[in-house]
Amino acid sequence: MVDQDGHPILRLSISGMLVVQCQRCLEAMELPVGLQSGFRLVASERDLGPVEEEPEEWTAWVADPNLDVEALVEDELLLAVPFAPVHADPACDPKLASQDLEAADGGPFAVLALLKDRKSVEP
Structure with missing residues (x-):
């Protein structure tokens, strides 16, 4: 997939269940995760342009043949997890x-x- 300027687009979709520690009662809890991220790949930092002009659904990313996909997925997953996850009130x-x-x-x-x-x- 490419955008209107011909830059390749990378879509990342993650769904699943994480087991985290509730920060209220300190018991294990399941946290459903479902996220969609989009990256517009550019050749160099010169091509990034101003952040204000980027569409909200895409993040500009300098294309690198040695892109660590595992680290990218991990970073996106960490951003999706709340800072202090807690059970729903009746369960905690x-x-x-x-x-x-x-x-x-x-x-x-x-x-x-x-x-x-x-x-x-x-x-």
């Missing part, structure tokens, strides 16, 4: 995690031991 109870920590006697090392034990039990 942060009080349970904090109650476990508050119930531990013996100071901060007991809390660390409790966290270590809980981590070793998780699959």
